[in-house]
Amino acid sequence: MRDKKMLKSPWTISIGTSIFSLLLTIGYDYFKNRPIFSTIYQIIKAIWNFVLHVLNLELKVWWVILGIFFIFLVIYLIAKFRQEESIKPDFCSYREGKFKKWKWTWDWKWHSYKNAWVISELTALCPNCDTPMIQYSNVYELGFVCPRCDYRARDSECDEPVKIERIILDNIDRERRNKSTQNKV
Structure with a gap:
């Protein structure tokens, strides 16, 4: 190999x-x-x-x-x-949240090819000590390990980063819809 x-x-x-x-x-x-x-x-x-x-x-x-x-x-x-990159929209201040089992942090990055803001550096925090966990994956499993307290999570214990990213984007869309309906009333 x-x-x-x-x-x-x-x-x-x-x-x-x-x-x-x-x-x-x-x-x-x-x-x-x-x-x-x-x-x-x-x-x-x-x-x-x-x-x-x-x-x-x-x-x-x-x-x-x-x-x-x-x-x-x-x-x-x-x-x-x-x-265009220097003018950040309001949702760029939304950089952490608790979804499903864990607390997550992320950053926003301007992607010039997509001409849109994308989530970058999505990181799961350890539920025991709030330390950023190390993600590992292969064909058979997805897992996270805390470098500080050695907390380990595998497969069904893990929240998939792709799903978390989708939830974050959905939260932004819902907030945007709520603001637009409040402005109409």
Whole structure:
């Protein structure tokens, strides 16, 4: 299992690709009867010449002005789209509650892809000492362990975080509906 993870690691893939490329260029040089590493030398020489060419470009003033304008435009657009996140709605102050068996805490995070506020860091607190519990799960079971008092809960003793999240969102919807009906009366 660990070997499969290591084989799929980005580091292993990039280093393996580099070694494979090196072996291919050595093979290419060998079969073409050229000195070994001559292809690598030519590639490095071409990259160096490109870098020197870029560094020796004559800059025109209008290029610099256009570049500065483009940078300010990007900063302005980023700031404009981030303003939505800084204005938090009222329900973002709702960050803890007791549901079913346990007390839960959570935070709110702006999710730009969904264009909505989502619950993040949903944490169950130990019923004995109010310490955040560690959640573990696998194919067969869901469980929580308190790191302070070693309280353990498994399967039927546990409240599922997905259900708790749904209850939190439903509480917000109910409060919103109650406020809208009170405003109509």
